[in-house]
Amino acid sequence: MTTTTPAKRKPRLAINFRQYGILAALVVIVVLFQVLTNGRLLLPGNVNNLIQQNAYVLILAVGMVVVIIAGHIDLSVGSVVAMVGAVSAIATNVWGLPWWASVLLALLVGALVGAWQGFWVAFVGIPAFIVTLAGMLIFRGLTLVLLTGGTISGLPDQFTAIGAGWLPGFLGELGGRDVLTLGLGLVTCVALVLQQLRTRATLRRLELPRETLTQLWLKNGIAIVAIMWLAWLLSGYSGTPIILIILAVLILLYTFMLNQTVFGRHVYAIGGNLFAAMMSGVKTKWVNFYVFVNMGVLAGLAGVVSTARAGGAVASAGQNYELDAIAAVFIGGAAVQGGIGTVVGAIVGGLVMGVLNMGLSILSVDAAWQMAIKGLVLLLAVAFDIFNKRRSGGR
Amino acid sequence: MNSPILRMLGIEKDFSGVKALDGVSIEVERGKVHGICGENGAGKSTLMKVLSGVYPHGSYDGRIEFEGEEATFRSINDSEAVGIVIIHQELALSPYLSIAENIFLGNENSKRGVIDWNKTNLEASSLLARVGLDENPATKVLELGVGKQQLVEIAKALSKRVKLLILDEPTAALNDEDSDHLLDLIEHLRGQGITCIIISHKLKEIRRIADTVTVIRDGKTIETIDMHGPDATQARIIRSMVGRDLNSMFPPREPKIGAEILRVEDWTVYHPVDTARKVVDNASFTVRAGEVVGFAGLMGAGRTELAMSLFGRSYGTNISGRVYKNGEEISVRTVDEAIRNGIAYATEDRKKYGLNLIGDITVNVSAAALATLAKYGVIDRHREYKVAESYRTRMNIKAPTVSAITGKLSGGNQQKVVLSKWIFAGPDILFLDEPTRGIDVGAKYEIYGIINELAAAGKAVVVISSELPELLGISDRIYAISDGRITGEVAGVDATQESLMHYMTAGKD
Numbered sequence: 001m002t003t004t005t006p007a008k009r010k011p012r013l014a015i016n017f018r019q020y021g022i023l024a025a026l027v028v029i030v031v032l033f034q035v036l037t038n039g040r041l042l043l044p045g046n047v048n049n050l051i052q053q054n055a056y057v058l059i060l061a062v063g064m065v066v067v068i069i070a071g072h073i074d075l076s077v078g079s080v081v082a083m084v085g086a087v088s089a090i091a092t093n094v095w096g097l098p099w100w101a102s103v104l105l106a107l108l109v110g111a112l113v114g115a116w117q118g119f120w121v122a123f124v125g126i127p128a129f130i131v132t133l134a135g136m137l138i139f140r141g142l143t144l145v146l147l148t149g150g151t152i153s154g155l156p157d158q159f160t161a162i163g164a165g166w167l168p169g170f171l172g173e174l175g176g177r178d179v180l181t182l183g184l185g186l187v188t189c190v191a192l193v194l195q196q197l198r199t200r201a202t203l204r205r206l207e208l209p210r211e212t213l214t215q216l217w218l219k220n221g222i223a224i225v226a227i228m229w230l231a232w233l234l235s236g237y238s239g240t241p242i243i244l245i246i247l248a249v250l251i252l253l254y255t256f257m258l259n260q261t262v263f264g265r266h267v268y269a270i271g272g273n274l275f276a277a278m279m280s281g282v283k284t285k286w287v288n289f290y291v292f293v294n295m296g297v298l299a300g301l302a303g304v305v306s307t308a309r310a311g312g313a314v315a316s317a318g319q320n321y322e323l324d325a326i327a328a329v330f331i332g333g334a335a336v337q338g339g340i341g342t343v344v345g346a347i348v349g350g351l352v353m354g355v356l357n358m359g360l361s362i363l364s365v366d367a368a369w370q371m372a373i374k375g376l377v378l379l380l381a382v383a384f385d386i387f388n389k390r391r392s393g394g395r
Numbered sequence: 396m397n398s399p400i401l402r403m404l405g406i407e408k409d410f411s412g413v414k415a416l417d418g419v420s421i422e423v424e425r426g427k428v429h430g431i432c433g434e435n436g437a438g439k440s441t442l443m444k445v446l447s448g449v450y451p452h453g454s455y456d457g458r459i460e461f462e463g464e465e466a467t468f469r470s471i472n473d474s475e476a477v478g479i480v481i482i483h484q485e486l487a488l489s490p491y492l493s494i495a496e497n498i499f500l501g502n503e504n505s506k507r508g509v510i511d512w513n514k515t516n517l518e519a520s521s522l523l524a525r526v527g528l529d530e531n532p533a534t535k536v537l538e539l540g541v542g543k544q545q546l547v548e549i550a551k552a553l554s555k556r557v558k559l560l561i562l563d564e565p566t567a568a569l570n571d572e573d574s575d576h577l578l579d580l581i582e583h584l585r586g587q588g589i590t591c592i593i594i595s596h597k598l599k600e601i602r603r604i605a606d607t608v609t610v611i612r613d614g615k616t617i618e619t620i621d622m623h624g625p626d627a628t629q630a631r632i633i634r635s636m637v638g639r640d641l642n643s644m645f646p647p648r649e650p651k652i653g654a655e656i657l658r659v660e661d662w663t664v665y666h667p668v669d670t671a672r673k674v675v676d677n678a679s680f681t682v683r684a685g686e687v688v689g690f691a692g693l694m695g696a697g698r699t700e701l702a703m704s705l706f707g708r709s710y711g712t713n714i715s716g717r718v719y720k721n722g723e724e725i726s727v728r729t730v731d732e733a734i735r736n737g738i739a740y741a742t743e744d745r746k747k748y749g750l751n752l753i754g755d756i757t758v759n760v761s762a763a764a765l766a767t768l769a770k771y772g773v774i775d776r777h778r779e780y781k782v783a784e785s786y787r788t789r790m791n792i793k794a795p796t797v798s799a800i801t802g803k804l805s806g807g808n809q810q811k812v813v814l815s816k817w818i819f820a821g822p823d824i825l826f827l828d829e830p831t832r833g834i835d836v837g838a839k840y841e842i843y844g845i846i847n848e849l850a851a852a853g854k855a856v857v858v859i860s861s862e863l864p865e866l867l868g869i870s871d872r873i874y875a876i877s878d879g880r881i882t883g884e885v886a887g888v889d890a891t892q893e894s895l896m897h898y899m900t901a902g903k904d
Contacts (some may be wrong), residue, residue: 206777209796260776262769269762272751279709279740279748280762280816281731339753 021388022333022348025381029352033359040362041355044237047230052164054354055243056081056306056318058347060325061332062254063298065346068329069258070291071271071338072121072128076135077299077325080113081318082143084303089152089313092159099159107300113139114296115289122288136322144315153312162246163308166239177235184240185231188248189224196220243305247347250298254343267291271338327374328353331381352377398463400425400559400590406445406457415441416455417614423559423607428581428591430605430622432598432632434835438614439594443561447481448474461559478558482548484567484833488536495519495532498551522550526580542573549580560584561592566600567833570693570861578604596835598629610635637837645868646840648847652871653684655722656855657738657824662716664697664704664879670712674700676879678716682824682855687846689870689887690859691895697879698859699743702826706740707733720823734763739822741813743829743859745806749813752802756794757783759801759812763820786815791841807838814845824855831865843869863892875899 033041060077067074088106091097120131171179203210234240258264266287269277278284307313332349334341360370401423408416416438423429433439445455448468459466461477468474488497495515504514519532528546552560566574581591581604595601601608610617617635620627664675675697682688692698703710707730718725720736727733742748750759760783761768768779783797790811794804801812817825831839846869850856860866866873873890875883875898883898
């Protein structure tokens, strides 16, 4: 029988290998640039900037991976970022709303944009490529109308802190390092280990297969070293970027959503086989609709973050952001046809692009060449993925 | 006796340690029809891929001789150059191109890159005449039915001056009439000296047209049977295929029939595009607990359309009629509603409508009843895994773990996953549409066993099938459908193929 393979095979490990493959690529790129830049890549300030500069891509990638798993694409997010940025800046500076109200308004506008696009995709049945291509033009146009070609700057500090600020170091400093940041790193490590042990205990109780103890501690060991090292670097600079906390929450939330909830499962089911999902009772139209609403909200958040970081709204904000987010998702192992992809993969994909950007900038490589190199990396990453799939599943 | 056109000697092929072919030898005589039988996964398709160069020379062990010379094909082009053409189960035509364009696709009549349309259409016409297809060569392929598309494939093969034509399950998707026509054509081609290898699960067809049959099991040649000999019976072939006696095609069962569960009255459905056309016309029927009810009908009679329209209006427009469950009228306007009312529908097209092929067994088994595994929208994945694992064992799904991707399972195992999904949804009424299509004899027997178990557990089971012996073998009662109308109702014990066929063709010329 073609289906009976030797019973000893462990398919789970094979799946993990794909994710670890992307992670390994990130590590290789980091080491490469660390060497090429004579150690400048991982200076505390650069690591801090890496997070704050790329936050918008990472937020967009989280939403985009859901869209792509469902078998769609969203080309409009760059324009939505610009429009939401404009709305939030106008709300704050012109209407005089408090910063938090502007942020809520921004998210609401994002949700409305998502609902608009979701309506056309899910209920009218127009391909997302077309709907969001139209959206790209519509929302860029509306941004220009809102800003009438000018810019709005001088946003309050609380607002800009979202993109460019740090948690207040109220625990003081120890040897010039922020105690709060170190503490957060420690807490994260403990939480990670506890969570892993708890899962393992449940698996044992239910007599389900689980990884070996060596694998578990190796994995945890590497994670702990990475987290503490990041905390160490950041604590020596300005502390924990606020955006890092937002990102961490998003990653946890969306990983949970995709893996553990009925909604997440329905997203994978629709991308895997739309008709089979329909015939299993999945309300496919509503799932598609909410996938776009969700993307809209996250594009709104990315708009707030990039406006905050820039300190103001400009009509040209968010150019090509959609391409960065889509590239991150595909570098992160998502399938063009849908049905496959992970949040962690998308984040790692986004970081690959981010490290490339930063490394090449430190090396003072011309911006034109940077763009060409990023394109090549995207192509190679997906080619590598397809090659891998052929080798493992070539039957 | 003339010399064999093809000899394959000791062919071995393995995929990362798993032997798919383990020393298969086969000899095909010139100008004959040679059948290849075997269960799914026995290695038939792999053998044909070796022969046609899909797996290039050097990637397998053994020797191939074509017309007395060793063949070392490195691609399909190589095998086609010497006159070996394979037609796959899933047809490979381009829907938006015309018949003529498809016939000469990759082999265009052209001069310096410019296509000679007159020559193309002229030659296409004569090829169509040879395969008995009365269509304009300029017709787009998507306008043809599957049966006619199959003929276009054969015309395409003829255009390549085929000497050895390989047909992989050619009638799997055809109705009886189209199948007959195809088999006639194969006989006709044999008369013109074209050798044919036919792979089929339908032993009746094999008996009808094959001169010799080679049975393959577990990647080995079991035997070659002369079909004109005295002991060339269907039972003999089945015995070779499964390696054991199937004293009966159908497992025994004691029907325990209870009260009526489902009653459908005056169900009428119109075609989704051609909205003036009635596809189901005033159909009324009942199903009782513990009962297996068969639906017989020719292709296009409206069987699938009846079932799908009942299942949450998944087919058709302007649907009217009433559905009662346990005597009370229920609404089945959406799939979700149908499932909540205890109705399940296992589709005839499991790849398109039944499975998430890139998903593993677990997510497919739980797909229709995810809510029962979830609390506040959060799935209990450990319980889900246990459920999937229990179905893997109970349904005898051949896969190393439930994390196996369903797209890589054989047809029979995929069907078991589809059935697991619907059994786990806990329905009272199951519609099984062609539950054994395209799967091998052994798996069929297992699926009949599952149907019996469901009936024994008090479920109402409706089986839609094109294979009349199957319906006769498993049903307590059979409805015949013709032209969207229920034209007859027969008790299983009284029914014969002839009586059913009489109803199934009622109202037609």
